Amino acid sequence: xxxxxxxxxxxxxxxxxxxxxxxxxxxxxxxxxxxxxxxxxxxxxxxxxxxxxxxxxxxxxxxxxxxxxxxxxxxxxxxxxxxxxxxxxxxxxxxxxxxxxxxxxxxxxxxxxxxxxxxxxxxxxxxxxxxxxxxxxxxxxxxxxxxxxxxxxxxxxxxxxxxxxxxxxxxxxxxxxxxxxxxxxxxxxxxxxxxxxxxxxxxxxxxxxxxxxxxxxxxxxxxxxxxxxxxxxxxxxxxxxxxxxxxxxxxxxxxxxxxxxxxxxxxxxxxx
Amino acid sequence: xxxxxxxxxxxxxxxxxxxxxxxxxxxxxxxxxxxxxxxxxxxxxxxxxxxxxxxxxxxxxxxxxxxxxxxxxxxxxxxxxxxxxxxxxxxxxxxxxxxxxxxxxxxxxxxxxxxxxxxxxxxxxxxxxxxxxxxxxxxxxxxxxxxxxxxxxxxxxxxxxxxxxxxxxxxxxxxxxxxxxxxxxxxxxxxxxxxxxxxxxxxxxxxxxxxxxxxxxxxxxxxxxxxxxxxxxxxxxxxxxxxxxxxxxxxxxxxxxxxxxxxxxxxxxxxxxxxxxxxxxxxxxxxxxxxxxxxxxxxxxxxxxxxxxxxxxxxxxxxxxxxxxxxxxxxxxxxxxxxxxxxxxxxx
Numbered sequence: 001x002x003x004x005x006x007x008x009x010x011x012x013x014x015x016x017x018x019x020x021x022x023x024x025x026x027x028x029x030x031x032x033x034x035x036x037x038x039x040x041x042x043x044x045x046x047x048x049x050x051x052x053x054x055x056x057x058x059x060x061x062x063x064x065x066x067x068x069x070x071x072x073x074x075x076x077x078x079x080x081x082x083x084x085x086x087x088x089x090x091x092x093x094x095x096x097x098x099x100x101x102x103x104x105x106x107x108x109x110x111x112x113x114x115x116x117x118x119x120x121x122x123x124x125x126x127x128x129x130x131x132x133x134x135x136x137x138x139x140x141x142x143x144x145x146x147x148x149x150x151x152x153x154x155x156x157x158x159x160x161x162x163x164x165x166x167x168x169x170x171x172x173x174x175x176x177x178x179x180x181x182x183x184x185x186x187x188x189x190x191x192x193x194x195x196x197x198x199x200x201x202x203x204x205x206x207x208x209x210x211x212x213x214x215x216x217x218x219x220x221x222x223x224x225x226x227x228x229x230x231x232x233x234x235x236x237x238x239x240x241x242x243x244x245x246x247x248x249x250x251x252x253x254x255x256x257x258x259x260x261x262x263x264x265x266x267x268x269x270x271x272x
Numbered sequence: 273x274x275x276x277x278x279x280x281x282x283x284x285x286x287x288x289x290x291x292x293x294x295x296x297x298x299x300x301x302x303x304x305x306x307x308x309x310x311x312x313x314x315x316x317x318x319x320x321x322x323x324x325x326x327x328x329x330x331x332x333x334x335x336x337x338x339x340x341x342x343x344x345x346x347x348x349x350x351x352x353x354x355x356x357x358x359x360x361x362x363x364x365x366x367x368x369x370x371x372x373x374x375x376x377x378x379x380x381x382x383x384x385x386x387x388x389x390x391x392x393x394x395x396x397x398x399x400x401x402x403x404x405x406x407x408x409x410x411x412x413x414x415x416x417x418x419x420x421x422x423x424x425x426x427x428x429x430x431x432x433x434x435x436x437x438x439x440x441x442x443x444x445x446x447x448x449x450x451x452x453x454x455x456x457x458x459x460x461x462x463x464x465x466x467x468x469x470x471x472x473x474x475x476x477x478x479x480x481x482x483x484x485x486x487x488x489x490x491x492x493x494x495x496x497x498x499x500x501x502x503x504x505x506x507x508x509x510x511x512x513x514x515x516x517x518x519x520x521x522x523x524x525x526x527x528x529x530x531x532x533x534x535x536x537x538x539x540x541x542x543x544x545x546x547x548x549x550x551x552x553x554x555x556x557x558x559x560x561x562x563x564x565x566x567x568x569x570x571x572x573x574x575x576x577x578x579x580x581x582x583x584x585x586x587x588x589x590x591x592x593x594x595x596x597x598x599x600x601x602x603x604x605x606x607x608x609x610x611x612x613x614x615x616x617x618x619x620x
Contacts, residue, residue, distance in 0.1 A: 128447070
């Protein structure tokens with residue numbers, strides 16, 4: 001059973017596809033939180049999105065995920081326009097995400113939370129629950145195996161039956177991340193994935209992101225921890241006041257005067 | 273005495289079924305359906321109308337209702353479940369599509385109040401406030417039972433139905449679909465980001481709850497033989513809701529236990545007590561006691577008697593999986609190196 005599950009999961013389920021935003025605008029009342037942003041996260045790359053607080057990064061992630069409506073602009077996954085699609089449809093197309101504050105299903109066990117990421121765990125519905133018990137049980141076994149293997153790898157096997165609501169913030173972050181891995185997505189939105197994670201897990205996360213990239217997954221990563229961004233991201237995009245003010249490799253960005261001004265809190269000029 | 277015990281037993285099943293249906297909607301799915309009793313009433317009226325015959329003939333001559341026929345057992349009961357589900361199919365989109373959960377609750381309560389008033393004050397529709405009486409006992413004519421033995425046959429039938437519904441609710445709860453509805457309850461946005469279509473899952477759940485409610489109404493009316501707006505005031509939903517909360521939100525055993533304590537011991541048994549004090553005193557005391565029990569539960573045991581458990585137990589599986597993990601993660605996980613540091617759970 002385990003070997004079947006393995007052969008299934010080693011191959012990405014989706015064709016690689018870039019995650020693209022074109023001229024996206026998000027307004028809250030009269031405030032333009034995202035102001036005409038165009039951004040592309042290509043397959044096989046980790047694209048970092050950084051910027052001071054209030055820059056519009058999480059709003060942009062929300063627009064990519066479909067949780068936040070944009071006032072204007074286009075969101076594409078590969079060559080498909082997904083602007084008007086709901087979050088669950090985007091998920092079905094291979095987009096996975098984490099949240100700025102880790103969100104878990106508090107009354108479900110840790111194991112169930114991780115299993116929730118598995119696409120085929122999407123139940124087939126009510127009739128399947130009652131009439132096709134043998135069929136879903138076989139799938140459940142495979143999903144349980146995968147989820148438990150991940151938990152073991154991340155040192156959380158002993159928590160498998162604990163309610164997720166009882167976990168610490170860092171542990172919830174891990175669970176949320178494992179859900180993403182379970183989904184075998186083609187594009188991933190990671191919103192501050194390193195917050196609350198133990199140092200040895202950060203090393204592990206870097207290793208994972210590299211592996212996912214090699215499998216052709218597109219990754220857009222929002223972060224504040226610059227050493228992590230520097231080590232992981234192939235391309236870094238900087239936002240401030242809802243606009244992109246710089247993009248390039250980390251070392252170039254770090255020397256950029258506009259970026260330094262934005263982080264030091266001075267007025268941003270020359271936004272690009 | 274025999275009839276008394278049989279009646280209490282049937283009421284127990286009726287409350288247990290109602291609590292199971294509401295537990296499915298509220299306990300697992302987080303749908304606050306303050307109008308649950310309306311779906312039960314729809315089932316009861318359906319079973320009554322399809323059993324009692326036309327209002328112009330027989331014992332029903334003194335009653336006026338818009339339509340009636342006499343169908344053989346168990347068709348009226350099946351129809352009661354179907355109508356409960358159909359009503360949910362109609363009401364669900366109106367209340368659940370766009371509304372936030374707290375507004376849903378208010379909308380469902382309003383629906384319950386309006387439905388009760390409309391039915392109670394429309395004489396020619398379902399015989400107004402007097403309701404429909406003389407609903408024939410379905411199994412009695414089939415088996416030629418005496419009155420005393422018939423009651424126990426019906427108790428057996430009710431328990432059989434109750435067990436079937438209980439098992440189906442458990443199957444739903446312990447299936448991947450059950451996990452999906454719990455996910456929605458705990459965090460809709462996170463569930464949607466994992467591919468769950470919140471709207472369709474909630475509607476399915478709402479309809480299943482409606483089917484169970486309708487069946488419950490049909491089961492009750494075929495036993496007591498009458499149904500009127502007084503039997504389905506909005507408070508009845510709160511009795512069921514309290515049964516779910518006392519038993520343990522999300523637990524099927526809890527729903528049955530809550531139905532026994534709240535529905536039978538607190539709500540039904542006092543109505544068989546000899547009268548004390550002025551008329552209506554027992555009824556008033558009953559609500560006071562129910563209110564106190566509710567507060568005690570919320571204060572001392574907010575999780576209820578039977579706490580919702582993880583539906584997936586690893587048992588010996590964890591040992592087997594643990595032993596095999598190193599071999600399996602090479603294909604499954606992000607790396608081949610198993611990590612066993614116990615300090616993983618510390619906040620960084």
